[in-house]
Amino acid sequence: MAKTWADKSTSIRKGEELQLVSLEKYLLEHIEGAAGELVVEQFPSGFSNLTYLLKLGELELVLRRPPFGAKIKSAHDMGREYKILNALSKSYTKAPRPYLYCEDESVIGAPFYAMERVQGVILRPKMPKDMHPDATTMRGIADGLIDTFVELHKVDYKAVGLGDLGKPEGYVERQVVGWTKRYLKAKTDEVPMLEQAAEWLHANMPKESGVSLIHNDFKYDNVVLDLNDWTNVIAVLDWEMSTLGDPLMDLGTSLGYWVNQDDPAWLQILSLSPTTIPGNPSRSDVVQRYAEQSGRDVGNFVFYYVYGIFKIAVIVQQIYHRYKQGLTQDKRFANLGDAVKGLGMVAMQAIQKQKIDDLF
DSSP states (O other), X not given: OGGGGSOOOBOOOTTOOOOHHHHHHHHHHHSTTOOSOEEEEEOOOOSSSEEEEEEETTEEEEEEEOOTTOOOGGGGOHHHHHHHHXXXXXXXXXXXXXXXXXXXXXXXXXOEEEEEOOOSBOOOTTOOGGGOOOHHHHHHHHHHHHHHHHHHHTSOTTTTTOTTSOOOTTHHHHHHHHHHHHHHHHOOSOOHHHHHHHHHHHHSOOOOOOOEEEOSOOSGGGEEEETTEEEEEEEEOOOTTXXXXXXXXXXXXXXXXXXXXXXXXXXXXXXXXXXXSTTOOOHHHHHHHHHHHHOOOOTTHHHHHHHHHHHHHHHHHHHHHHHHTTSOOOGGGTTHXXXXXXXXXXXXXXXXXXXXXXXX
């Protein structure tokens, strides 16, 4: 029965079609043993890089390309993401194996890479009600997610060849300053609470807690679960924002996605991950398990959570800015301005109450 919930592709969204003739020709020329007519579908979720399923005979691949109209080069660097997967997949079994990278924009209109397709279950924010695991299974899935996060942070990034991936020194300050600048550049409306949160982050930056390979977008819909045992994470996806830096800042980003079951209804509507299903731990419980499994001191958890909320708000604002400019027609983006305001309110509640649960 579990196999009925394997993650599936659907028809391609209008305006996001690929150039099939040139893409088929390129794949047949560059993938050894590839044969047959190219069939392309699209995975329906995701607000950032676009993801497609490619079928060439018996071969199934996943293609990743930047969103149409995007000008944020550093956040959509296909070559960098390919490099990360190419290095990691040789020793870290939860990184999908990449097949090729193409920077020739004449093929599909943008750089892209293709990787293996990992068959499994992906828990998405708006999955069908009858797909929801029972509470015991959900807790097991959550524990598996957190333990995979800890495991990822323990990867010997130098040994796998990623020692030059980023500049970890000064990471905390660089992120706070950088995300504030990105917000101001993409600003469309006045959101006083979000700007107050930015000021608080600038004034309360902790010292670096250490250096590790960090994912920067680690949540339920970026991991693939075993079809027959959903508590077993078999792959980690979407490495586009991965770098070297403070692992607790990575934890903060994930906490930002974590909406509790007892959070108010308007906040649950903003949920970017299915963390409200019964059996999920609270944000504080996530911090506790991470601390226990990693051995790290997570005492300054309010800062990391507020940073996560602020960062997610900026990413949402950037997408909303593209929509307002007419660079994307995706109607899912029309109400993202309200989401930015809501996230600003959450950040200020956490700051004022100095906690990350029971904020309202």
